[in-house]
Amino acid sequence: MAKLFFRYSAMNAGKSTSLLQIAYNYEEQGQQVALFTAQIDDRCGVGSIASRLGIQRAAETFDEHTDFETLLTQRRGLACVLIDESQFLQPDQVRQLHRVAHMANIPTICFGLRSDFQGKPFPGSAHLLTLADDIEEIKTICACGRKATMNVRVDDNGQRVREGEQVVIGGNDRYHQACARCFYEGAAT
Template structure:
């Protein structure tokens, strides 16, 4: 029985490496994978899933016009993989549930849980509500040895705690941090 898996982690926890590794494992066995990424993620070029260690692979672009159910029915993959799933809209998450429930194709979605202000993204919100299985991909805090659970946005090397929810970036813009270090940095910023 197919399932919808939601695998989340902070920035720099290895989510994209996991996507690419999983795609490789299926393809090495001669199995078909459909790999998707939202159009908004253009860090390495639209339609590219890339990790910070240099691995990358072309992917199909998810935008407001795509019908993933129709595409999955036509392509009949063994698995569907989604990178940066936090950027999905509710209707796109519902398409993933339909793929699992009606086509019996497993879907594994990888992404962030919350933004730099600690607020859920729309895609994350609906995946947390609808996924059959939820797994955390762990990493450590940038400042200490605790588990990172928050994403801290930085501008010119300084933490910021206000702004637009979506700002595409990597290590130059975001750091994985524990809640304690996040709170400390926030208090320090407020006292300036």
């Protein structure tokens, strides 16, 4: 029986790399996969999943209006659904993906952040933590060497940002991973 999977981590842990490797493995066996990423993520171009290692490929995009259940259950021969930037999913979309996994028997693997730069959950991630059948943390490290579990936002001058909109798209120039101690001490800039 298929499951809904949630693979989460702080920034820079290799989530997109893992997703692209899984897609490659399925396709190498002649199986069809559907890749999605958030439309608002334009760091490497809209509709592109890119790894910091230099691997990149086109993907379908989703926004708050995407109806995954309708979209995916109409496709024949789909072996797996892979979703990058899943923290941007809407709660209803997480439920749709849960139904796709269980009712259409299509494994669905979501990769994303668990929390934002203030340590608050993203709505999509909170619902994935509730509904996912299999949850796995992808580990990365803080600049101090401890396991990083938090995200820190910085401004154009590298100074830590503690307030603002939950979503500001950016990569290494805008976000750093941090352990909880550095997150609270403020040393993670």
